[in-house]
Amino acid sequence: MKISGSVVLFHNKKEEVLKSIRSFLNTELDAKIYLLDNSFVDDLKELSAYDQRIVYTFNNINLGYGSAHNIAIKKSISDDVHYHLVLNPDVYFERGVLEKLISFMEKNKDIANVMPNILYPDGSTQYLCKLLPSPVDLIFRRFIPLKAWKEKRNNMYELRFTDYKNIMNVPSLSGCFMFLRIEALKKVGIFDENIFMYLEDVDLNRRLHQKYKTVFYPAASVYHAYGKESYKNKKLLMYHIRSAIYYFNKWGWFFDSERKFINRRTLNVISNE
Template identity: 55%
Template sequence: MNNQYQLTATIVLYKNKPEEPEKAVRSFLNTNLKVRIYLVDNSPTDELKSLATLDERGEYIFMNSNNGFGAGHNVILRCPEKMGKYHLVLNPDIHFEAGVLERLYNYMEANPDVGNVLPKVVYPNGALQYLCKLLPTPMDWIGRMFIPLPWVQKRINDNFEMRFADYDREMNVPFLSGCFMFLRKSVVEEVGVFDEGIFMYGEDTDLNRRIHRKYRTMYYPEVTVTHAFEKGSHKNWRLFLIHVKAAVYYLNKWGWLFDKERREINRKAIAAYTSL
């Protein structure tokens, strides 16, 4: 086991404006933990390499190709010797205050049956992001992309995003967003890395589901991070097609209508967390 780092992180870059990932990098490095951050750049040029000079704890890896979100993170997830006891999959559009990482680290230390933990995530204006989700059905993923009726989308989202639950309490969630995955290294070694058959959108669903089979995957609202999230696939035709392709791949892998495990996992989550 690598005892050099308590926590490592990867940020996958792709033609980002430097000021956004710089905030994420500075947030991560603002800690007393022994850390290292890997900046995996899928961009066509290495213009973002200066981000690694912010601190000696940063390392820049230029891929010279864009093989996808999961593949970028796998550059480190496939190398246990580069990872700390815990590893954070971090989006470049996230920032947070000092102390967040320490509290999540201590939470994982106190709960060895937890494989992944997600804090409360808010928009820059402070509004809550509903990132605790059930395992998706075909309607959850594909239906809401192709049915533009607001009342239909609201009905799907209210259930899929577990809006029936109390987001101020801890929950063991089937699908936690991939924007901030605080992972236990030993669990990654056991269940595997991101499925690179998914270029983007859904690779987090797949990995969290594999972890959830054997460990708790927890939402922990005692700490908060800010996510400047934009639904790119709702605005960009290319990203929309990538989203559809990812949904089809995931459903082919796990099951469309006949997914008994999904049905049982979702039933338990609804029963456990429906607010009374």
């Protein structure tokens, strides 16, 4: 069983990235991990000396999140890899997680993407299972200062009412940890490179969800520092807004019949399980 992974770098702390790399390579599987460095200098190149299974690429330009990951995904497709993990540099996990996910995917050939339980370092749950977003979810929910309304909206949009205890087929899963079936990517495509940063995961997962299941699997867990940087950095906020505009221009703003159908179906299935 061949698996690959990719981590996009941009002036990250070496200790943090190394923790993520070690998590991925702590396995007996036939594994390879790609480090795609979007930094302006190649200071992180020394990370490749840690293990011969690391492939470092210095892009010498900030290509964006999805475009950089696509470099590794294309190589994995050409190498006939079975599964590819899109991994954030601030995610780490225990030995055995990859094997558990592979076992689950091998038993369920209709699944294209699986996301484990994503936890904060203190062990609390990150609510990263979501319905397909509307403009209300991505724009108004952020800027309207109505706490009670936001909590009610989040309870539904982020499926918090489920308590994240059971396996769920979810149309939008976080890009911090995407365990992808290569055969599905061959049919559906890879990240949309028109999206520089933010929502490329929503877009790809939506396309996968049209033809396969995209599943939350709580029997496996990983840890994610999750800084919500676009809430702190105005430049990143602008990237987020531009991505949202592109996404809604592509799929539909307030009139998106497929979104309405998929979200209603998701809620109906989850409520009846």
